[in-house]
Amino acid sequence: MSGLVQDLRYTLRALRRAPAFAVVATGTLALAIGVNSAIFSLVSEIVFADLPMRDAETVAVVRGVNRALGIDQGSVSIPGFLDLEERAASFEAMAALANEQYVLTGDGEPVRITGYRISANMLDLWRLPPVLGRSFAPGEDQPGAPPVALISYPFWQGRFAGRPDVIGSTLRLDGVAHTVVGVTSPDMGFADFGRAQVWTPLVLDRTEPSRDQRELFVTARLAPGVTQERATQEVAAVGSALAAEHPETDAGWELWSAPVMTSLLGDEGKIIMLMLILTVTAVVLIACANVANMLLARASARGTELAVRGALGAGRGRLVRQLLTENLVISLVAGGIGLGLARALLDFLVRVSNGQEELFMMAELDGRVLGFTLLVALGAPLLFGGLPALRATLGAMGALREARSTGGGRSGRRTRAVLAGAQVSLALTLMVVAGLLTRTIINLQTRDLGFDPAGLMTAFVDLPEASYPDAAARVRFF
Numbered sequence: 138m139s140g141l142v143q144d145l146r147y148t149l150r151a152l153r154r155a156p157a158f159a160v161v162a163t164g165t166l167a168l169a170i171g172v173n174s175a176i177f178s179l180v181s182e183i184v185f186a187d188l189p190m191r192d193a194e195t196v197a198v199v200r201g202v203n204r205a206l207g208i209d210q211g212s213v214s215i216p217g218f219l220d221l222e223e224r225a226a227s228f229e230a231m232a233a234l235a236n237e238q239y240v241l242t243g244d245g246e247p248v249r250i251t252g253y254r255i256s257a258n259m260l261d262l263w264r265l266p267p268v269l270g271r272s273f274a275p276g277e278d279q280p281g282a283p284p285v286a287l288i289s290y291p292f293w294q295g296r297f298a299g300r301p302d303v304i305g306s307t308l309r310l311d312g313v314a315h316t317v318v319g320v321t322s323p324d325m326g327f328a329d330f331g332r333a334q335v336w337t338p339l340v341l342d343r344t345e346p347s348r349d350q351r352e353l354f355v356t357a358r359l360a361p362g363v364t365q366e367r368a369t370q371e372v373a374a375v376g377s378a379l380a381a382e383h384p385e386t387d388a389g390w391e392l393w394s395a396p397v398m399t400s401l402l403g404d405e406g407k408i409i410m411l412m413l414i415l416t417v418t419a420v421v422l423i424a425c426a427n428v429a430n431m432l433l434a435r436a437s438a439r440g441t442e443l444a445v446r447g448a449l450g451a452g453r454g455r456l457v458r459q460l461l462t463e464n465l466v467i468s469l470v471a472g473g474i475g476l477g478l479a480r481a482l483l484d485f486l487v488r489v490s491n492g493q494e495e496l497f498m499m500a501e502l503d504g505r506v507l508g509f510t511l512l513v514a515l516g517a518p519l520l521f522g523g524l525p526a527l528r529a530t531l532g533a534m535g536a537l538r539e540a541r542s543t544g545g546g547r548s549g550r551r552t553r554a555v556l557a558g559a560q561v562s563l564a565l566t567l568m569v570v571a572g573l574l575t576r577t578i579i580n581l582q583t584r585d586l587g588f589d590p591a592g593l594m595t596a597f598v599d600l601p602e603a604s605y606p607d608a609a610a611r612v613r614f615f
């Protein structure tokens with residue numbers, strides 16, 4: 138500890154004598170670490186997130202696939218879900234849900250709220266009990282059952298001020314009075330479910346269901362002893378059988394099963410995340426090469442100092458440790474500044490994301506991100522400081538000879554040239570990727586839509602089922 142304290146004191150004196158180097162090196166690393174921490178906070182929230190349901194490894198999803206239409210994670214029709222529920226033995230329970238929007242009336246101005254219609258057993262399947270009240274009872278998702286509803290935890294806190302007497306109160310959704318029976322857990326706010334304010338029972342029309350209307354997201358719990366691979370094979374077999382039995386509607390459609398996280402992050406999402414990770418890694422490498430070049434140049438000016446310290450008895454290991462301590466102090470300070478830059482960058486991305494705010498709002502600077510930032514700050518000195526420290530301590534006489542020459546000698550100039558070349562190569566790669574990404578965005582904004590959009594407006598009309606229960610009534614409305 139006494140040696141470490143001595144190294145730290147010497148480091149502070151050395152950096153105080155070279156303020157320009159300290160500021161530039163710290164700023165360079167802080168920018169790189171800040172960008173890395175911001176991107177990692179987003180990636181970790183999506184890729185490494187802990188799913189809230191208990192025994193999440195046994196929870197699966199079933200999606201529709203149509204390769205000819207380019208659909209790799211589509212929805213499932215009501216008859217397809219009912220057939221799957223009847224034929225698939227790999228699951229101990231299955232549930233379905235569908236997106237829904239409601240018009241809430243009866244308390245001030247009408248308000249449109251978002252939610253889901255879910256099978257009565259879905260919360261029990263996910264093992265996510267409500268924090269207040271109860272989940273849906275068996276039979277409450279059958280035709281003719283009294284209308285009931287669950288409200289989300291944020292909706293309960295915001296609209297009802299967290300009052301416990303909300304249980305038993307009435308919500309008028311699309312003109313129908315629903316009795317509130319429970320408040321969902323805050324853990325239900327993961328992925329797209331965080332937008333849901335109300336959950337109502339999914340009442341399936343088993344009389345005249347259409348196989349070509351696919352609107353259900355299907356989730357299931359694996360039976361004891363059943364692997365995900367076996368369940369995937371069985372689901373695929375059921376899909377093939379349904380396509381053969383109903384070629385007029387199911388031809389070209391397959392069924393696919395996978396763990397929940399695999400469904401939340403598809404193949405395209407994985408590629409995007411991998412690209413982000415590779416990009417920010419290149420940024421860190423560029424910064425490390427930049428600082429390493431500065432250290433090599435600085436080592437030339439410190440050659441005499443190191444030679445004298447070596448001649449006075451300081452071993453090579455002692456000198457390397459001192460130099461790495463200086464680099465570590467710079468990196469740790471840069472890490473602290475980088476965390477502040479990461480927070481500012483995420484806030485900036487929320488403001489400019491133009492409709493994708495929820496993606497960046499998911500990112501949090503939690504313990505995982507702090508650990509990652511600390512790991513980068515501890516590892517970076519070895520990347521940018523290891524080689525300069527070894528070169529600077531080649532020996533007292535070697536250091537004195539190189540100190541007399543300009544630029545640290547021929548070997549030092551070659552090393553700095555290699556580092557500069559690496560920087561240029563990495564920067565050129567990043568420029569190419571950024572250019573391709575920019576061109577893609579421009580093409581998306583300027584592509585030919587096949588019509589002139591100037592002066593055109595779209596509108597969405599959602600008719601309440603209570604007032605317009607069948608297709609004939611909806612046709613009459615329009």
